[in-house]
Amino acid sequence: xxxxxxxxxxxxxxxxxxxxxxxxxxxxxxxxxxxxxxxxxxxxxxxxxxxxxxxxxxxxxxxxxxxxxxxxxxxxxxxxxxxxxxxxxxxxxxxxxxxxxxxxxxxxxxxxxx
Amino acid sequence: xxxxxxxxxxxxxxxxxxxxxxxxxxxxxxxxxxxxxxxxxxxxxxxxxxxxxxxxxxxxxxxxxxxxxxxxxxxxxxxxxxxxxxxxxxxxxxxxxxxxxxxxxxxxxxxxxxxxxxx
Numbered sequence: 192x193x194x195x196x197x198x199x200x201x202x203x204x205x206x207x208x209x210x211x212x213x214x215x216x217x218x219x220x221x222x223x224x225x226x227x228x229x230x231x232x233x234x235x236x237x238x239x240x241x242x243x244x245x246x247x248x249x250x251x252x253x254x255x256x257x258x259x260x261x262x263x264x265x266x267x268x269x270x271x272x273x274x275x276x277x278x279x280x281x282x283x284x285x286x287x288x289x290x291x292x293x294x295x296x297x298x299x300x301x302x303x304x305x
Numbered sequence: 306x307x308x309x310x311x312x313x314x315x316x317x318x319x320x321x322x323x324x325x326x327x328x329x330x331x332x333x334x335x336x337x338x339x340x341x342x343x344x345x346x347x348x349x350x351x352x353x354x355x356x357x358x359x360x361x362x363x364x365x366x367x368x369x370x371x372x373x374x375x376x377x378x379x380x381x382x383x384x385x386x387x388x389x390x391x392x393x394x395x396x397x398x399x400x401x402x403x404x405x406x407x408x409x410x411x412x413x414x415x416x417x418x419x420x421x422x423x424x
Binding site for chain 1: 309345346347348350395397412413415416417418
């Protein structure tokens with residue numbers, strides 16, 4: 192089955208700096224890679240996703256890059272703000288959009304220091 | 306109400322108790338899920354009800370029993386739990402679409418979770 196490794200487990204950045212979270216996956220058949228953000232006391236919420244037919248996707252201050260050859264993908268947050276502080280989860284799926292096979296990483300606790 | 310609602314938000318139970326977690330989704334989705342979230346670990350999928358089919362993670366102990374009476378409601382029945390079952394239990398829903406190329410599912414919408422403590 193799929194195995195997703197996520198690093199780092201904790202990350203602290205100064206407000207305004209960039210944050211990068213990296214994930215690797217094992218199943219070359221995976222073709223859908225969502226990122227979820229979980230704020231304290233809340234459930235995870237999808238913030239961005241990417242499919243294997245593209246290498247990069249941007250949404251305002253958030254971007255995700257995918258390297259299928261190396262089997263890794265990354266989340267980039269620019270101009271970080273205190274409200275970006277949360278736990279971020281990456282995930283991979285070997286069949287496009289089938290949540291039954293969604294495998295999550297272990298999460299990254301991001302802290303944005305004012 | 307909108308979104309995915311879970312009750313109770315917090316539950317403390319002894320190992321001999323029987324309790325249930327409840328989830329309700331108001332999004333018109335056709336699939337519902339139970340996930341277990343433990344500290345420093347990946348989200349673990351426990352059960353899925355999708356397209357009138359139940360899929361389960363074979364590693365989930367039988368002391369956890371799901372029930373899905375309709376597409377909007379999902380329960381997780383708990384009995385004779387162990388302290389290591391203490392965790393945050395998350396319910397989620399999604400809209401599964403069947404396409405020629407295969408099953409396609411959009412975004413998972415999670416509830417806020419039920420924090421379970423087993424004494």
